[in-house]
Amino acid sequence: MKETILIVDDNLxxxxxxxxxxxxxxxxxxxxxxxxEAVKLARxxxxxxxxLDIMMPIMDGFTSxxxxxxxxxxxxxxxFMLTAKQExxxxxxxxxxxxxxxxxxxxxxxxxxARIKSRLKLTREHRRTVTRERSQALNHxxxxxxxxxxxxxxxxxxFARRILDELPEDDRKKxxxxxxxxxxxxxEKMVKESVALRDLSSGGxxxxxxxxxxxxxxxxxxxxxxxxxxxxxxNFDHSLPPLSLNHDNMLIAFIQLIxxxxxxxxxxGTLTISTAVNNVSNLLIEITDNxxxxxxxxxxxxxxxxxxxxMSGAGMGLPLxxxxxxxxxxxxxxxxxxxxxxCVTVTLPLKEQATN
Amino acid sequence: MSKKTKPVILVVEDNDDNRQxxxxxxxxxxxxxxGVVDGNEALERLNSINPDLILMDINLxxxxxxxxxxxxxxxxxxxxxxxxxxxxxxxxxxEEKSLHxxxxxxxxxxxxxxxxxxxxxxxxxxxxx
Numbered sequence: 419m420k421e422t423i424l425i426v427d428d429n430l431x432x433x434x435x436x437x438x439x440x441x442x443x444x445x446x447x448x449x450x451x452x453x454x455e456a457v458k459l460a461r462x463x464x465x466x467x468x469x470l471d472i473m474m475p476i477m478d479g480f481t482s483x484x485x486x487x488x489x490x491x492x493x494x495x496x497x498f499m500l501t502a503k504q505e506x507x508x509x510x511x512x513x514x515x516x517x518x519x520x521x522x523x524x525x526x527x528x529x530x531x532a533r534i535k536s537r538l539k540l541t542r543e544h545r546r547t548v549t550r551e552r553s554q555a556l557n558h559x560x561x562x563x564x565x566x567x568x569x570x571x572x573x574x575x576x577f578a579r580r581i582l583d584e585l586p587e588d589d590r591k592k593x594x595x596x597x598x599x600x601x602x603x604x605x606e607k608m609v610k611e612s613v614a615l616r617d618l619s620s621g622g623x624x625x626x627x628x629x630x631x632x633x634x635x636x637x638x639x640x641x642x643x644x645x646x647x648x649x650x651x652x653n654f655d656h657s658l659p660p661l662s663l664n665h666d667n668m669l670i671a672f673i674q675l676i677x678x679x680x681x682x683x684x685x686x687g688t689l690t691i692s693t694a695v696n697n698v699s700n701l702l703i704e705i706t707d708n709x710x711x712x713x714x715x716x717x718x719x720x721x722x723x724x725x726x727x728x729m730s731g732a733g734m735g736l737p738l739x740x741x742x743x744x745x746x747x748x749x750x751x752x753x754x755x756x757x758x759x760x761c762v763t764v765t766l767p768l769k770e771q772a773t774n
Numbered sequence: 775m776s777k778k779t780k781p782v783i784l785v786v787e788d789n790d791d792n793r794q795x796x797x798x799x800x801x802x803x804x805x806x807x808x809g810v811v812d813g814n815e816a817l818e819r820l821n822s823i824n825p826d827l828i829l830m831d832i833n834l835x836x837x838x839x840x841x842x843x844x845x846x847x848x849x850x851x852x853x854x855x856x857x858x859x860x861x862x863x864x865x866x867x868x869e870e871k872s873l874h875x876x877x878x879x880x881x882x883x884x885x886x887x888x889x890x891x892x893x894x895x896x897x898x899x900x901x902x903x
Contacts, residue, residue: 633795637884665888
């Protein structure tokens, strides 16, 4: 992905020049001609770096720098002040209010590009560190969750089931026990998902028949299938060779995709699962439901963590599914028409690829 | 294996998806598989099938798996036949209950196709005459 640089200058010639040079160096550019526009664009687009002139109408560079650096959503964006003169005061003031660097006009283009490059490199490295730290934190959290939550959840569920079994058929309290049971199942599912997310890169692969895996996933979705009165249609190409897969993770991915399809069907419908070879190197799996579909606004966000349009669920399912499929060097895409249905397409390479 | 013929496994399970999966997974491992949908059918065909192992769903329509197991055990011929209970919820107490009813082992559903065949092979080996 291209990195984005916001150019802010009231001097049109400067903007045009910078725009040209930056684009040529492979950056995406945004342009603003006063401080107010700069603040607005920074909030909207979250660029990777801002080149900010000081002397501008409406809002000057100092004020907009201050505003950007005070806003939680934009304060991390590096700002280079463009100072017109060799004025030490301006430089000091700029750095004091949070600018990350300054460039003296007229600037030397090579120097400007070199400074931008090194700054963006720093950002990338920082991001990598943050990601690494986050995933370490996630691992710690998951370990805690695994040990400290799973066991009590299992026994809460076990005893709720006992209560359920021992209460007479017409007892109103049966419903309460059922709710406890449902909620513990949800918690168990979440624990399972977060464990899977952590174990993704460490899990081994083995040769598996994808159809057997789909059939296995279907046995995990029986309740929902009956609840929503769905007929499952299998269109399997049985000539497909076994694939190198991580069983437990792929199972979670397919359970998720099948469950999503079943949930989209409100009252009776069909879920079709097809497998085929789409070209020499890819296996194609399509899961199609004729349920209520997804509107285009939601469709953009379905792979975002914690996004959910349902009343229940943590919104971890699809991001995890995509991660699992990505780990297998596959792709996943979703097409949907409101009130018509949704088609999820998963491709997986037929030949094993080296994992890094 | 002293037996020349393939071991025969009887699957008593009313849910189509589950039964088909078990039949497929174990069928590929070279067992001869027979599936029935309830306890009555299992009891009726038991003698003609003459299985080496039974996989018994507990939550069956009509007679439950515990009851079917008890009735099988009453027939002297099958007193030592390995019967593996399949239950939908891995709950404390289920295992005790199934062992009490005469099952030899206990597997919680849905089955894991990766580990399931090994478990069955181990149970069969354990019960070899």
